[in-house]
Amino acid sequence: MARSGKSKGTPGRARLWLVRAVKFGLVATLGGLFAIVVAVVIAYQSLPSYESLKSSPNGQMIRVHAADGSVIVSLGPSFGRWLAYDQIPNVMVDAMISTEDKRFYLHPGVDPIGMARATWVALENRGKGRRWQGASTITQQVTRNIFLNNSYSWGRKVREMILALALERKFSKRQILELYLNKVYFGGGAYGIDAASRKFFGHSATTLRLPEAAIIAGLVKAPSSYSPTADAEAAIGRAGVVLQLMQENGAISAAERASIDLNDVKMAPEPPQNSVRYFTDWALPQLDVLVDEPNEPLEVYTTIDLGMQKAATAAIQANVPAGAQGALVSVDRDGAVRAMVGGLDYVTSNYNRATTATRQPGSAWKIFVYMAALEAGYTPDTRVTDKPVTINGWSPRNSSGRYSGDIDIRTAFAYSINTVAAQLGVEVGFPTVADMARRFGITTPINTHPSMVLGTSDVRLIDMTRAFASIARKGVAVTPYGITKVTTADGRLLYQHQDDTSRVLVAPWVAAGMTDLMQTAVSTGTGKAAQIGRPVAGKTGTTSSNKDGWFLGFSSGITTGVWMGRDDARAVGVLQGGRAPAHAFADYMKVAVSRRPVEQFETQVTLPEWQLEPDEEAYYGQPDNRTGGGMMVDENGLPISQDQQQDQEDPEQDEQPIEQAPAARTMPPRLDQQWIDQVLGRDRQRSAPH
Numbered sequence: 001m002a003r004s005g006k007s008k009g010t011p012g013r014a015r016l017w018l019v020r021a022v023k024f025g026l027v028a029t030l031g032g033l034f035a036i037v038v039a040v041v042i043a044y045q046s047l048p049s050y051e052s053l054k055s056s057p058n059g060q061m062i063r064v065h066a067a068d069g070s071v072i073v074s075l076g077p078s079f080g081r082w083l084a085y086d087q088i089p090n091v092m093v094d095a096m097i098s099t100e101d102k103r104f105y106l107h108p109g110v111d112p113i114g115m116a117r118a119t120w121v122a123l124e125n126r127g128k129g130r131r132w133q134g135a136s137t138i139t140q141q142v143t144r145n146i147f148l149n150n151s152y153s154w155g156r157k158v159r160e161m162i163l164a165l166a167l168e169r170k171f172s173k174r175q176i177l178e179l180y181l182n183k184v185y186f187g188g189g190a191y192g193i194d195a196a197s198r199k200f201f202g203h204s205a206t207t208l209r210l211p212e213a214a215i216i217a218g219l220v221k222a223p224s225s226y227s228p229t230a231d232a233e234a235a236i237g238r239a240g241v242v243l244q245l246m247q248e249n250g251a252i253s254a255a256e257r258a259s260i261d262l263n264d265v266k267m268a269p270e271p272p273q274n275s276v277r278y279f280t281d282w283a284l285p286q287l288d289v290l291v292d293e294p295n296e297p298l299e300v301y302t303t304i305d306l307g308m309q310k311a312a313t314a315a316i317q318a319n320v321p322a323g324a325q326g327a328l329v330s331v332d333r334d335g336a337v338r339a340m341v342g343g344l345d346y347v348t349s350n351y352n353r354a355t356t357a358t359r360q361p362g363s364a365w366k367i368f369v370y371m372a373a374l375e376a377g378y379t380p381d382t383r384v385t386d387k388p389v390t391i392n393g394w395s396p397r398n399s400s401g402r403y404s405g406d407i408d409i410r411t412a413f414a415y416s417i418n419t420v421a422a423q424l425g426v427e428v429g430f431p432t433v434a435d436m437a438r439r440f441g442i443t444t445p446i447n448t449h450p451s452m453v454l455g456t457s458d459v460r461l462i463d464m465t466r467a468f469a470s471i472a473r474k475g476v477a478v479t480p481y482g483i484t485k486v487t488t489a490d491g492r493l494l495y496q497h498q499d500d501t502s503r504v505l506v507a508p509w510v511a512a513g514m515t516d517l518m519q520t521a522v523s524t525g526t527g528k529a530a531q532i533g534r535p536v537a538g539k540t541g542t543t544s545s546n547k548d549g550w551f552l553g554f555s556s557g558i559t560t561g562v563w564m565g566r567d568d569a570r571a572v573g574v575l576q577g578g579r580a581p582a583h584a585f586a587d588y589m590k591v592a593v594s595r596r597p598v599e600q601f602e603t604q605v606t607l608p609e610w611q612l613e614p615d616e617e618a619y620y621g622q623p624d625n626r627t628g629g630g631m632m633v634d635e636n637g638l639p640i641s642q643d644q645q646q647d648q649e650d651p652e653q654d655e656q657p658i659e660q661a662p663a664a665r666t667m668p669p670r671l672d673q674q675w676i677d678q679v680l681g682r683d684r685q686r687s688a689p690h
Contacts, residue, residue: 047163047166047167047170050171050175053146053179054082054179054182060076060294060295060296060297060298061074061075061076061079061080061195061297061298061489062074062075062076062284062287062297062298062300063075063198063297063298063299063300064280064283064284064300064302065299065300065301065302066276066302066304066305066306067302067303067304067305067306067336067338067484068305068306069301070202070269070306071198071202071268072276072280072302072304072306073276073277073280074189074199075284076189079182079191079192079194079195079297080190080191080192080193080194080195080196080197080198080204080205080297080489081194081204081205081297081488081489081490082182082192082194083178083181083182083192083193083194083205083206084178085174085175085177085178087206088177088178088181088193088205088206089205089206089207089208089213091208091209091210091213092181092193092205092208092213092216092217093177093181094213094246094249094251094252095210095213095214095216095217095242095246095251096138096177096180096181096217096220097138097177097249097251098217098242098245098246098248098249098251099217099218099220099221099242099245099246100138100141100217100220101114101137101138101139102245102249103137104137104138104139104173104177105173107137108165108168109137109139109140109161109164109165109166109167109168110137110139110140110161110164110165111137114137136160137164138176138177138180139164139167139168139176140160140161140164141180141184142164142167142176142179142180142183143160143163143164143167144160145180145183145184145185146179146183147163181193182194184220185220185223186216186219186220186223187219187223187224187226187227187230188200188223188227188229192205193205193208193216194206194489195297196216196219197212197216198268199229199268200212200215200216200228200229200267200268201265201266201267201268202268210243210252210256210260211239211243211260211261211262211264211265212265214239214240214242214243214246214260214262215228215235215236215238215239215242215262215265217239217242218235218238218239218241218242219235219238221238226238228267229267232267236262236263236265239262240262243257243260243262244257274313274345274346274347275309275312275313275341275342275345275346276304276306276309277346277350278340278341278342278343278346278350278352278354279302279304279309279337279339279340279482280302281342281350281352282340282352282354282355282482283300283302283337283482283483284300286482286483287300287483287486290483290486290494290495291486291494291495293488293494296488296489297488297489298486298487298488298489298494299486299487299488299489300483300486301483301484301485301486301487302482302483302484303332303336303337303338303481303482303483303484304337304338304339304340304482305338305339307591308330308338308339308588308591308592309338309339309340309341311339311587311588311591311592312328312330312339312340312341312588312592313341314587314588315328315562315584315585315587315588316328316341316344316562316584317344318584318587319564319580319581319583319584319587320344320564320580320584321564321572321574321575321580323566323572324564324565324566324572324575325343325344325349325353325564325565325566325567326341326343326344326353326562326563326564326581326584327341327342327343327352327353327354327357327461327562327563327564328340328341328354328461328560328561328562328563328584328588329341329354329355329461329462329465329480329560329561330465330558330559330560330561330588330592331465331466331469331478331480331558331559331560332557332558333469333472333473333478333557333558333559334478334499335466335469335478335479335480335481335499336480336481336482336484337480337481337482338558338592339560339588339592340352340354340355341354342354342355342356351567353461353563353567354460354461354462354563355460355461355462356460357460357461357563357567358444358458358459358460359458359459359461359543359547359548359563359565359569360455360456360457360458360459360543360547360548361455361457361459361464361541361543361548361550362454362455362540362541362542362543362548362550362577363416363418363421363454363455363526363539363540363541363542363577364455364464364539364540364541364550364551364552364577365437365452365453365454365455365457365459365541366413366416366421366453366454366455366539367467367468367471367514367518367539368433368434368436368437368440368442368467369421369424369425369428369433369453370409370413370421370424370514370517371436371440371471371506371510371514372424372428372429372432372433372435372436373409373424373427373428374510374513374514375436375506375507375510376427376428376432378409378424379409379513380408380409380410380513380516380517380520381408381409381410382408382409383406383407383408384406384407384408384409384412384420384423384424385405385406385407385420385423386398386403386404386405386406386407386412386417386419386420387403387405387419388403388419389419389422389423391422391425391426391450392450394449394450394451396418396419396421396422396451396454397418397419398417398418398419399416399418399542400415403419404417407420409517410516410517410520411520413517413518413520413521413525413539414517414520414521414523414524414525414526415525415526416521416525416526416539416540418454421453421454422450422453422454424453425450425452425453426450430448430449430450430452430453431448433448433452433453434446434447434448434452437457437467439505439506440466440467440470440471440477440505441463441466441467441470441477441478441479442457442459442463442464442467443460443463444457444458444459444460444463445457445458455541455543461561461562461563462480462561464550464552464561465480465552465559465560465561466478466479466480468538468539468552468553468554468559468561469554469559470505470511471511471514471515471518471537471554472515472537472554472557472559473511474508474511474512474602475504475505475506475507475508475510475511476501476503476504476505477500477503477504477505478559479500481497483495483497484496484497485497512601512602512603513603515537515601515602515603516601516603518537518538518539518553519535519536519537519601519603521537521538521539521540522536522537522538522553526540526577526578527539527540527551527553527577527578527582528578528582529578529579529582529583529586530551530553530578530582530583530585530586530589531586532555532586532589532590532593533590534555534556534593534598534599535555535556535598535599535600535601536553536554536555536589537553537554537555537601538551538552538553538554538582538585539551539552539553540576540577540578540581540582541577542575542576542577542578545571546571546572546573546574546575546576547565547566547569547570547571547572547575548563548564548565548575549563549564549565549572549575549576549577549579549580549581550562550563550564550577550581551577551578551581551582551584551585552585553585553589555589555593555599556593556596556597556598556599557593557596557599558589558592558593558596560585560588560589560592562581562582562584562585562588563581564580564581564584
């Protein structure tokens with residue numbers, strides 16, 4: 001009987017323990033559920049507003065466009081434009097749900113089925129070092145992207161699930177999808193579908209097509225592995241998987257899937273990252289002055305022409321002497337910078353020699369000397385004497401070592417004769433030359449020693465190019481600029497460049513005379529290597545010991561400056577302005593103006609009335625003062641009165657009034673068209689072969 005009682009008690013105890021276990025499990029489950037509910041309620045109350053969640057605190061994206069609209073560089077984390085749910089194409093929503101969370105509309109933020117499947121996979125792969133993955137819903141990914149991080153731990157996973165449940169209680173499915181599609185990372189610095197669409201396809205996400213949406217949706221799993229810019233084949237292969245999942249999920253039909261050829265998708269070209277960065281480094285800091293928008297993504301449209309930039313880079317690299325560096329700036333007639341090269345290679349040296357370096361310009365500086373002389377009354381045909389000159393103990397020499405005697409201004413400039421430049425500097429005054437340089441945009445310090453006429457003051461290449469461009473524009477000031485307009489990502493205009501033609505630096509006839517001189521310098525003088533088969537006006541520059549070589553000039557509305565030399569300012573034996581720099585100028589300009597019509601220079605302009613008055617003193621006898629017929633100025637460039645001029649005359653100079661020298665008189669020439677043609681050199685231009 002004892003044995004029978006024992007056998008009956010064992011099942012009873014088992015049932016008791018089972019009941020106890022069930023009760024404990026129910027209590028634990030209820031307690032866990034209560035704890036989860038409390039945690040979700042607390043998380044719900046702590047969640048920020050939807051508008052706060054939409055903000056992107058990680059920085060401002062700036063996309064820089066070339067003149068043709070193509071993107072040349074993207075800076076900062078790319079968030080693109082925030083798209084409301086109604087603006088997002090349905091194909092993008094369907095692709096993302098099919099790929100990342102096909103039961104998105106059914107679960108409360110956490111997917112039990114997905115968790116069960118992920119648990120089974122984890123058990124199958126235990127001991128293999130693989131993570132527990134595949135259970136995160138879109139809502140969980142949103143909470144991880146906004147509130148948490150990507151560190152892998154059970155604690156983080158629990159917090160992620162609680163926040164996901166709270167998020168689903170506070171916001172609608174549409175709002176959660178909107179957050180997700182605008183914030184998820186797609187690689188290449190692109191956050192959100194609009195940034196990804198612009199980066200990979202070159203257009204807004206509002207116009208995404210099905211194959212493009214499939215490529216973007218496929219990036220979320222592994223952005224670095226499936227990025228179209230890193231591995232196009234991998235991106236297309238992954239997009240095929242996305243399309244298959246969309247078909248299985250009923251988002252597209254089998255016929256739609258079969259009609260798509262992912263190889264036909266046109267990717268946006270990768271922006272250049274070498275020499276064009278010299279330009280962007282110069283242009284983008286100007287945004288701080290042009291616009292006041294620190295948060296919204298910016299679209300910056302610039303003047304740079306990528307074809308001209310490529311030609312400029314090739315011209316510099318092909319012509320710079322061994323061991324030297326080179327720089328080039330090219331501007332359009334209104335100052336738009338079309339090409340900028342600051343060195344041989346941006347990757348190895350990002351120092352911008354085109355805008356930052358200051359070097360002596362040598363004879364290229366003579367444009368300011370000759371413009372001051374032209375403004376004072378000289379013409380290209382005025383006779384001067386090439387002879388030994390000493391000024392305050394300084395005796396300039398010609399590079400040829402010879403003196404040519406009586407020549408005209410045109411010849412003196414064409415062959416860059418130093419003694420004539422020195423005499424002109426004395427005649428007009430060295431402060432007047434400095435004032436002319438300041439007028440034309442030279443921003444660096446200028447000395448007024450006699451040797452300044454030969455270019456001993458340091459200058460920047462961009463400033464010298466600006467001066468030449470202002471001459472090409474008939475004396476109207478040119479200011480180089482690189483930004484044409486700035487908009488937000490949704491097209492709101494923040495800035496638009498306006499051309500200013502109000503500042504006239506010299507009279508048109510002065511600019512025309514200077515153009516005449518520079519055209520001769522290229523046609524027959526030191527700049528012959530810069531010829532390109534169409535009219536070119538320019539000037540060479542070479543400093544002592546061949547430390548710097550320059551050529552600056554213009555043709556068909558394009559003005560280009562070239563500098564070459566060593567960064568340490570050591571001599572380069574073969575470097576002369578009329579050689580390597582002039583050749584680089586020609587190589588570049590042949591490409592730069594190839595699609596522009598040939599333009600003849602307008603050097604035939606009417607002289608001002610004060611030069612055409614029927615006063616015999618204007619055409620024979622002594623000049624009315626030592627400036628060669630123009631007014632004298634003080635050290636500040638201000639006019640000097642007649643009394644002051646007489647006080648400054650040399651008392652030892654024996655000047656005979658014109659009335660006392662009747663025998664020296666000749667009849668003045670007749671003021672007709674023939675005389676004007678002769679003065680301006682038109683007779684030579686008309687007789688010259690074309």
